[in-house]
Amino acid sequence: EDKVVQSPLSLVVHEGDTVTLNCSYEVTNFRSLLWYKQEKKAPTFLFMLTSSGIEKKSGRLSSILDKKELFSILNITATQTGDSAVYLCADNTNAGKSTFGDGTTLTVKP
Amino acid sequence: DAGITQSPRHKVTETGTPVTLRCHQTENHRYMYWYRQDPGHGLRLIHYSYGVKDTDKGEVSDGYSVSRSKTEDFLLTLESATSSQTSVYFCAIRNRDETGELFFGEGSRLTVL
Numbered sequence: 355e356d357k358v359v360q361s362p363l364s365l366v367v368h369e370g371d372t373v374t375l376n377c378s379y380e381v382t383n384f385r386s387l388l389w390y391k392q393e394k395k396a397p398t399f400l401f402m403l404t405s406s407g408i409e410k411k412s413g414r415l416s417s418i419l420d421k422k423e424l425f426s427i428l429n430i431t432a433t434q435t436g437d438s439a440v441y442l443c444a445d446n447t448n449a450g451k452s453t454f455g456d457g458t459t460l461t462v463k464p
Numbered sequence: 465d466a467g468i469t470q471s472p473r474h475k476v477t478e479t480g481t482p483v484t485l486r487c488h489q490t491e492n493h494r495y496m497y498w499y500r501q502d503p504g505h506g507l508r509l510i511h512y513s514y515g516v517k518d519t520d521k522g523e524v525s526d527g528y529s530v531s532r533s534k535t536e537d538f539l540l541t542l543e544s545a546t547s548s549q550t551s552v553y554f555c556a557i558r559n560r561d562e563t564g565e566l567f568f569g570e571g572s573r574l575t576v577l
Binding site: 355360388390395396397398399402442444450451452453454455456457 | 504
C-alpha cells in the first residue's frame with residue numbers, strides 16, 4: 355500500500371520567515387510527486403516533480419525531489435499572511451492514482 | 465479552469481437514506497476521481513474512473529459505489545448513508561493522461577444525521 359507522510363502537521367510562523375515543509379513517500383510504480391495548496395476550498399496545483407535534484411520554482415515557493423531518499427521538500431521564503439493554507443503532497447503512479455499525505459497546516463502571523 | 469462542477473454543493477440527510485453526488489466535466493478528460501476529506505486525514509481516494517464504464521476502488525470504497533455512463537459525468541452513490549460518511553467530497557479530473565496533475569471541483573459538503 356502506498357504511503358505518503360508529511361511533516362510537520364502544523365506550523366506557525368511570522369511574516370518574513372522561511373519555512374520548509376517535508377514529504378516522504380513509499381510508493382510502488384512511482385511516476386512523480388505533486389504539491390498542492392488548499393485554502394478555504396479545493397486544493398490547487400503547485401508543482402510536479404519527476405526527477406531528483408531539479409528544483410521547481412514559482413516566485414517565493416520552490417520544491418525539490420530526492421528519489422534515492424524518497425522525499426521532497428517545499429520551501430517558502432519571505433512568508434506572507436496569504437501563504438496561510440494547508441499544503442498537501444501526493445504521489446502519482448502508473449495506474450493514475452494519487453495517494454495524499456495528511457497535509458501541513460501553515461499559519462503565517464502578521 | 466478545468467470545467468468541473470459538483471452537485472449538490474451542500475446536503476443534509478438522515479442515516480439510511482440513499483445519496484448521489486454528481487461530478488460533471490466539460491473537457492473530455494479520461495480520468496476522474498472521488499475523494500473525501502476529513503479533519504486530520506487529508507484526501508482519501510474513494511473510487512476512480514479511467515474511462516466510460518471503467519472504474520476501480522480506492523482506499524476507502526466500502527459503502528460507496530460509482531457509475532460513469534458517459535465521459536462527462538461521474539456519479540458517487542451512498543446506498544445507505546451513515547454518520548461516518550459525513551465529510552467533504554471532492555471530485556477531480558487528471559490533466560492529460562495518468563501522469564498529470566489533478567484539478568478539483570469545489571467540493572460537496574455532506575452531513576448525515
